[in-house]
Amino acid sequence: QVQLQQSGAELVKPGSSVKISCKASGYTFTSYDMHWIKQQPGNGLEWIGWIYPGNGNTKYNQKFNGKATLTADKSSSTAYMQLSSLTSEDSAVYFCARFFPDYGYNPYWYFDFWGPGTMVTVSS
């Protein structure tokens, strides 16, 4: 069965960086895009970007250029997101989610499995 296991909560200082992980199991990790989504406390959802683990290609929401860096380790089926120059605005829960294709008449992709989320708290 498909599972996405995310790393534990992080308490980090302003100005620092943090790297969170999303370990995939139950499917071929290199065959599907992995997306990352941000959710600030009490707020809605914000799309950060994706990585295709098969070749390392990435696509970012321009808002997160320079803030988020997506990588993937094929050997451990783990996707990573590094957040840099952290401020209080980066305090949030971060989800990874698999982007799955429906190869119908008009192919379509959707988020079928989500990780449980990693809470990042930025505080001095």
Next chain:
Amino acid sequence: DIVMTQSPTSMSISVGDRVTMNCKASQNVGSNVDWYQQKTGQSPKLLIYKASNRYTGVPDRFTGSGSGTDFTFTISNMQAEDLAVYYCMQSNSYPYTFGAGTKLELK
């Protein structure tokens, strides 16, 4: 960026009610809209994809419709376990964007 405007922000409902919520896109997104359910402390779960397709295992009381800029999500016979926040999301163009959510609460 495409803005997805959800309405209403919240609804007070009773078990058995028919619940309808809306999502309006700031520009044409075709049928590239999904609906997600998020319960407190959990990650979102896909209910409807491509505007009107029910995801595997989703009860048929959940339906979606619409295209272009106007989308509707309906729960035909509200159950207690449906209490959650519901989000629409467009994947027509980057950056993908979500609505602010509609929260369902018990009356």
